[in-house]
Amino acid sequence: MMSKDALSATPTEAAGSNTVFARFDRVGKIFKLPGDRQIDALEDVSFTLGRGKLVGLLGPSGCGKTTFLRIVAGLETATYGTVTIEGKLVNGPHPNFAFVFQQANLMNWRTVLKNVLFPLEIRGEVTRASIERARDLLNLVGLHGFEDRYPSELSGGMQQRVALCRALVYDAKLLLMDEPFGALDELKRMEMHDLLLDIRLRTGVSVMFVTHSISEAIYLSDTVAVFSKRPATIARFIDIDFPYPRENAMRYEMKFTEYEHEAGRALGIAR
């Protein structure tokens, strides 16, 4: 297909699924700056995301990962190239997507529970059952008892977990997450990893998430897409050949280290 795909481990179906959920075809973004200057943020990003697959976008900070995710979410338009979801071109926010921003992005005038319910309010889907679901999610991320608190009373990590619940509260088909666990401490992050995998397993949601943590990308993903430095393009696809459900012991296996080494090489930080 595309020349860039030649680099990938499995060229046409990077995420290795039977049915294609999303296709990204030579997506590029050039930011025009005042005074004829410009930033080439993305260049020719091409791959396909299989339905229900989990792809980790790994790359050095400032390379264009957020930009790519925002284009997929319809919050930003690509300068060239196309994003096709379930056979339809994306040119705006999609009703079945959920986006977890790099910042928690909570409304300080809403309680924790009301923040989680916000998407349902917008969609007109607040029911007794959906409120129950919101409460269950908050329990799952360890925020039981904080439902009626305000975001200003929570730590950064807790706020980010509320944002995660907000994205999971409605049945999104595609979950887009921008460094969702960046604000968490190591232990909480590992807990959230397992939670995410569990939710993915139960709901079958397709996931694309951005991270700059090599081990996080490997632990979670079906496929890790390693971005090059700016202008970002995909330098390498790494299929992670561990079965789900994954267990923490996996982090200490030889194969895991080999994947880490491979990703490090692709990032240009290891030989």
Add this chain to the structure above:
Amino acid sequence: MILDRVFRAIYPLIGLALILAAWQAYTQFFAVNRIILPSPMDVLVASNDNFGLLLRHLWPTLLECVLGFMLAMAIGVPVAVAVANSQILNLTLYPVLIAMQSVPKVAVAPIILVWFGLGIESKLAIAFLVAFFPVVVDTATGLRATPKGLLELAQSLRASPLQVFWKVQFPSALPFVFAGAKVAVTLTVIGAVIGEFVGSNEGLGNLLLTANSQLNSPLAWAALVWLSLLGMGLFGAVALAERIAMPWAKNGGH
């Protein structure tokens, strides 16, 4: 915590008491003519003796302030919404607003009196005029200061423009709205008094003017004290409304 709150209440009272004591001592020590400067005691006595009179004149002024304020909010907030959301309206209306604000209200008052007569309408109009501007400016600033991330969240959920306004922009601007409202409500007292000075037959401003022309300085000062108490009361009422409307802001705005 509790001690802290007690101190917060006590210090201003101590400050006030010191000023009153110095004022009382000054008038007594130099035997100042009470027409020139009545002592705090004179004012207190005048206030007490004329309580019924002062109360009778308080109501019209209070009504002028409250209605003028409500009018300023009812018209100012929608105008701010228009100005904040439309570049064209912003370019058209803002210069007009600033020109309006630059006209001295005292100078306009006689004209307004010609238009609206000696009744409450003319005072309402002036109170509205002085209160309108801070409401518009602060509300528009608040609406524009809505965090971009929250707007994008709403956008990603495909919220309608009305939903974006009511669920994101407006609550986010609420602290600014109240900041403007607090300034506005104290300004309405000034507006009402200007109106009463220029032409009226009731109200604390009218009473002050009458007492002054009769060289009844203690009563004039008593009216003045009542006017500032009225201003403080109105400010307190808006501050209370703010606390109730924004339970998430523990320490209020200002």
